[in-house]
Amino acid sequence: MSVHLQKLNVLGIRNLKPQNVELSQGLNVLLGANGSGKTSLLEAVSLLALGRSFRTASARSLIQHGSDYCLVQGRVVRSGQQHALGIQRFRNGAAHVRVDGSNAQSLTNLAELLPVVLLDTNSVDLVTGSPEGRRRFLDGTLFHVEQGFLSCWRAYQRALRQRNAGLRRGTLAGDEAWRREMARAGELLTGIRHEWVERLANKTQSLGRDLSTSLEGLTLQFRPGWDVQGSLLAALDERLGSDRQQGFSQTGPHRADVRILVDGRPASEVLSRGQLKLAVTALKLSQGQLLAEAPAGAPLYLVDDIAAELDAEHSLAVCALLSNSHAQIILTSANQSDLERLWPLQSIALFHVEQGSITAKPTGISL
Template identity: 40%
Template sequence: MAISQLQIHNIRNLRQVSLHQFSNINIFFGANGSGKTSILEAIHLLGMARSFRSGNTRTLVTHGETQCTVYGVSTTDSKPGGIPLAIQRSLNGDVLIKVGGQVVRTTAELVEYLPVQLLDATSFELLSGPPGARRQFLNWGVFHVEQRFFPVWQRFQRCIKQRNKVLRHGKLGDAELAVWTRELALAGEEIHQYRLMYFEALAPLFREIMRGLAPSLAGLELRYRRGWDKSLDYNEALRASSQVDREQGYTHAGPQRADIKVSIDGFSAADTLSRGQQKLVVCALKLAQGQLMTEHQRRSCTYLVDDLPSELDALHCRLVCDVLAEMGSQVFITCVARADLANMWPEGAKTQVFHVEHGQISKVAG
């Protein structure tokens, strides 16, 4: 899977950008404020219909304009001609998503055409931040390898909302509560099974990548937590917590509480590792996801890597670049000076360099 064309209109300082002839590794260099992160933002928008920097369209759209558009063509081995994708976001809140020229209603219908992975300055929060980010990470992976996941996920969301509503309204709704509890138990158990299967495939890939990136962190361990007592099935867990659920008016146990615990020699990795080391762990997690996706689906994801050299020393930068190049995924990566990333790639890697200057992008020869 690769982007073969990209047109950006009114995203931050990128008023009108048209790019094609991408390579596997696409390096964007330029001074601070030139528009590098905005390019990654535009590609993220193309794949996910939203920015990674801000949920607020007002900051994304070029000041003084009312809407931004990104258009791109995503090619795959089976569709070498590519599938055109277009996203438009307006200040009034409207979002228009087109896949293959047809309007689609939901982001879920878009994301399979251009799965994107982001590695940027905020990525280490995957390790140190609240569990929600790690659940999202897990869901992203499961979504892309297991088609049955998304409908169950939707069903689960519906059930838990209804169940919590009944819980808030007290004793009167006992029969209704039983119905939603039964439905919730089924959906929750299934979500857990998909996540567990995914996690068990991911963990060894992660370990392998980590061994290459930082052999000194061999004591690193990943553990998946399902969100309830593992000696119980979900139905039993719901029954066990029904008293507290009633008292507090919401569902305590379940996949909505799942997490991935990362530890080193028995201690929390987030509390122990340096920021640089945490960054490496997050890189390894996201690289492992990409590898797993390629193995399972024979599809690859697109990596958006912002300012790697400012986060990692040269040696580790090179090691991450090695894994990226080896995977064969398309990469869009930024740096300040051309030299920062020019010599990071293994021999034979297909690279293309672009210079970014005041929102204008030019291809650099050689």
């Protein structure tokens, strides 16, 4: 089983003209010159799935110059059921989310219907960037694969926010209750994270090995965010004086990390740029496999300009893995010969992208 984004409707996204795009259930390829709007279309899908673009943190830069808002709507088939998804984002950051004709409370209502795996050109940030990106990657995956995850994640975040507000103001009346709640939800959250990092690590290790000998020693190491020799409550109690002084909670699952190592050393320090890209690819493909094994089924893969990211041998290997996943894929390419080298053209849905317009092309001998 896999998710299928059947139809996409975009308005006010970067240089894209307002238009409908009908996507195939298998491999969709966007072929077009630099600046034609290929990545913008992937960003539109990312907005619909995650409420944000992978290219920028601010919704504003995604909105077309001269427009007040952008709008993306999609029809998704999931577990045999059709769903209508929509998101509208305004310059001031506000968002309207609609699912099946009703206003939705949160972006998670979109995310749960449209799981995506992103192989974009900023993906290396996952290894070289801050722990926050890795927590988001992990939690965004767990939300799909473990039923109880979202509720304990929310409970922890709420307790943390409330406790920090008290610490900041110096009002400590409720502090003990919030510490207890952080400890309760945080231990649950950590148990789930721990278990799944192990599964992710096994997959990443074997995919890494398959992709390149330089990744043979690739491992993931979970850091829960506090000293797990004792309980989380004990760790919070121990830091009480210093937390009061600092005005925030310095320890706990909100400080967790997944360290990415090669032979025990940080991957970001020992791998070349090209090898780092491969390591991230192994991690993302593993994420895709975990999602595919969950009841929800295989995710939609968004793959931006892989031929420019990886060398010929490795881009071919990654495309073979993607093709075996039998998932829906939207892939971009600036170069027709790369495309012909990587995929058998008969089995793709091909789109030409030109100055923000996307046109379906029949595939065959000549493009």
